[in-house]
Amino acid sequence: MATARRYPIGIQTFETVRKENYVYIDKTGLIYQLTHQDGKFYFLSRPRRFGKSLLVSTLHSYFAGRKDLFKNLAIANLEKEWNEYPVLHFDLSGAKHMGKDRLLRHLDFLLSAQEEDFGVVDHPEDVSDRMSNLIEKVYKKTGQQVVVLIDEYDAPLLDVVHEEENLNDLRQVMRDFYSPLKKSEPMLRFVFLTGITKFSQLSIFSEFNNIKNISMDEKYAALCGITKEELLTKMSPDIDSLAVRMKKSHQEVLDALAYNYDGYHFTWPSPDIFNPYSLLNCFSDGKITDYWFSSGTPTYLINMMRKFNVLPTALGPMDAQSQDFDAPTERMTSLTPLLYQSGYITIKGYDEMFDSYKLDIPNHEVELGLMRSLIPYYITPDTLTTNNTIVNMGRALYNNDIDGMMGLLKKFLLTIPYTDNTNYEGHYQQVLYIIFTLMGAWADVEVHTAKGRIDVAMIFHRHLYIFELKLDSTAEAAMRQINLKDYPSRFSLSGYPVTKVAVNFDSSTHTVKDWIVK
Structure with a gap:
């Protein structure tokens, strides 16, 4: 009986992955190419949980000369020297949700750890001078150029990106932390930063004229994530195991994986890239569900x-x-x-x-996750009631009970506390769009036709529904508009049966007043 494969769920240390025989998709050929280019300073932007931390850890092991960890990987046939460099590795993922003083204490903690590792005893107090001092002392002590790896460089700033005052304070702290990297260039072998977004007013981008952003570089499109080719070749046994557990064919599982987790491209042309976090969790759990947003x-x-x-x-x-x-x-x-x-x-x-x-x-997966995360802001904080209502509306629609679905919608909207900015037709259009998307339907709004625009078009189980919405009017008026402007003709070539749904909302009760289905 074959030994079960181990998946590195939540494990971001390359040494652990290799020593404990976890599944590893070999990216070391790309790493060798990256580290032997002209230039020293590189930045890679990728979404969260996309393998950035494991990549940085792999770079750490490589520059530390850990040849033993790279046995049977692509880089083993490329690297001949395996020089050992001193590596300063800063993980800023723990610096979220911090004010200025706490962030300074956290940077002190990170710097202290590096100083202790390299025996640097005396240091200045200022964070900028302290970084300069650390690089210089390590360079002189080891006689080797220093490698600086900074993972999630933007983590301290992301959660305050909408707050101008706090953003400015934290940005100044991080600017001081990064600024020594430029003047330390002669003492540096390689500098690599990862993050989600770009903050131009940090010294790393505003002052460095030689940092290369490889985020949209075609050569490194597959540096993070799992390509379709890697899935089909390196992970074919995992697809087969999942197919057995789900009682589906190999192709059915592959199609479901692609529908839920594929579709990322960080340049063009680019290979199809799957979300690695979701894919590995799916193989580990033996089921396809939403992992990234959860x-x-x-x-x-x-x-x-x-x-x-x-x-x-x-x-x-x-x-x-x-x-x-x-x-x-x-x-x-x-x-x-x-x-x-x-x-x-x-x-x-x-x-x-x-x-x-x-x-x-x-x-x-991303579409559903986005819609679910918007429920508290566009519908109600009571997500349990919302989710139950959506399931029941989906069941009613599946059974072709449109009146039942509309009755559930009317009852549900009555339970939602009144909020500002809901007394306009467009609010209910957005609510229906979220609900229909979460039901698994295709939905679109303001669909242009030869004679006007359809408020909401929705396809569910190969059946087309055309919704016309009114506020403080009548369902009869809404149906007259559908017929007068012949909205169904827009989809005459689709081959789907069409149902027209005219809905009138009441601004005083904030729910459905009446509807007509034809």
Whole structure:
């Protein structure tokens, strides 16, 4: 009987992965290529839980000369010298949700650990001078250029990106921490930073004229994450095991994995890239479910959505040039850069003639997670009631009981506490969009036709539903509009049966007043 494969769930240390025989997708050929380029300073942006920390740990082991850990990996046939360099490794993922004073204490803790490792006893108090001193002392003590690895460099700033005052204070602290790297260049062999987004007003980007951002470099598109080719070759046994547990065929499981976890592209052209966190958890648990969002709520994203007044229906297909979505955080004029850099939208195509990228939500897992995270802000904090209602509405619709579904919606909206900015038709349009998406339906709003725009179009189990919404009017008026403007003709070639649903909402009760189904 074959030994069960071990998956590195939550394990981000390369030495542990290798010594304890966890599954490792070999990225060391790319690492060798990266570390033998011209230049010293590199930055990689990838979404959270995408393997950045394991990559940094792998770089640490490589530069520390740990040849024993790389046996049978691609780099073993490429590297001939295995020089040992002193490595300063800073993990800033623990510096979240901190004020200025606490952040300074945390940096003191990180610097103290490095000073102790290299026997640096005396040091200045100022964080900038202290970093300079550490690099210089380690360089002189070892006689070797120093490697500096900084994981999640932007972690102290992300959660306050919507708060200008706190952001400025913390940004100044981190600017002081990073600024010595430039003047220490002669003593440095390699500097590598990872993060989610770019803060241009940190010294790392505003002062370094030689830092190379490889986030959209085609050569390194697969440096983090698991490509479809890697899945099919290195993880084919895992697909087979999952197929047995799920009682499905190999191809059915592969299709389900792609639908839920694939679809990321960080440049174009790019291989299809799967979310590694979700994929490994899926193989470990033997089931396909939502893992990425359950591992943490993107509060900074929700706060920025509110700041930029982004509606849920706007989180979908869009066209943009690279400077529009790979822009520094401080210069954002829309939420697109943060959505892209955080992994909530990704590249889906490229128009070379106009240098324009097509962006969209990567996959089903991200779409569902986004909608669920928006429930407390657009519908109600009572997510349990919301989820139960959505399930029951889905059951009713599956059984072709439209009246039953609308009755559930009416009852549900009556339970929602009244909030401001709900007395307009568009609010109910957004609510329906979230609910239908969470039901697993395809939904779109403001769908253009030859004679007007459909409020909500929805496809569920190969059946098309056209919704016309009114506020403080009548369902009869809504149905007359559907018929007058012949909305169903927009989908005449789809082959789907069509149901017209006219809905009238009441601003005094904040729920459905009446509806007609035809």
